[in-house]
Amino acid sequence: MAGRNRQRVFQERKEPLQLYGYRMNAFGIRFVSRMLRPYLESPTDRNHALSVTVKVAIGLRFLATGKMQLCNGDDFGVSQPTVSRVVTQFINALTMPQIVARFIKFPRSDAEVRLNQIGFHAIAGFPGIVGVIDGTHIRIVAPSQNEADFVNRKQFHSINVQMVFDHRCKIID
Template sequence: MAQQQPQPRRVRTFRPRRNVLDELGDTELIKRYRLDRAGIIFVTEMLRGALESPTSRTMAISPEMKVVITLRYLATGKMQLCNGDDLGPSQPSVSRVIAQTVELLASPAIATRFIKFPRTRQEIQRRQNEFMAISNFPGIVGTIGEPTL
């Protein structure tokens, strides 16, 4: 029996990555990502510790790029391959980044800073009455708003 030769390692290629925070103004950022530069930086800083890669040895994706990739996907519903084509990382990298970032955004530590729901029956009734008075929306009990400190 002939011994199989090991396959040569495939050379990894890295496409150039766009820095949309430097390239685009606020109007274009809002159009494409639903947040302006300050909003993107705010989200990035909130998640930075968890998004930072321990090494940059293999061209690690920056926290800013991870947030931008995720926002582009959430804002447009574009296929991950298209996001990779637009921004540089491969489709598998885009997939991992989106999963990681969305999981962080949905974590109780982050979500509860922005999503408020009443907890008691009296509070539910009071909120429903307030929303009915403000905008004639029946049954509304929660909002997404400013973070609490």
């Protein structure tokens, strides 16, 4: 019977908003889904394409829980390779310059700078502060190229990230 096409079997998919572990409520998931729709929407429904909401839920759940892709796949009724592709699509969509600019913006005008200075002065009495800076190491899986470049002083693989916050604890850089 070589050459005969077998009927494809698709796992039953669960309603993503009925699952838990997103560190975000259903309203937040819908907000992110609307925002990322242009970047995540499948052009057709061929092969039972995942909805944008399911893709967002898979991406959020992976980032929020750190669960293995296989476990997330089981939870959503999709394969591990599908979870891998969706997480990559989700992160790429989240890091699009148009999306980042909606939430992270360094003060550019004199009025914005002055507002931050007033806010920090009200909190701690420090004059002239526009933002506070901190950094941390985010643990990563050892890369296959330039592996030694990613070993930090505590001898684990990481990337060094830095953030700047305003007086309201919003990321500005």
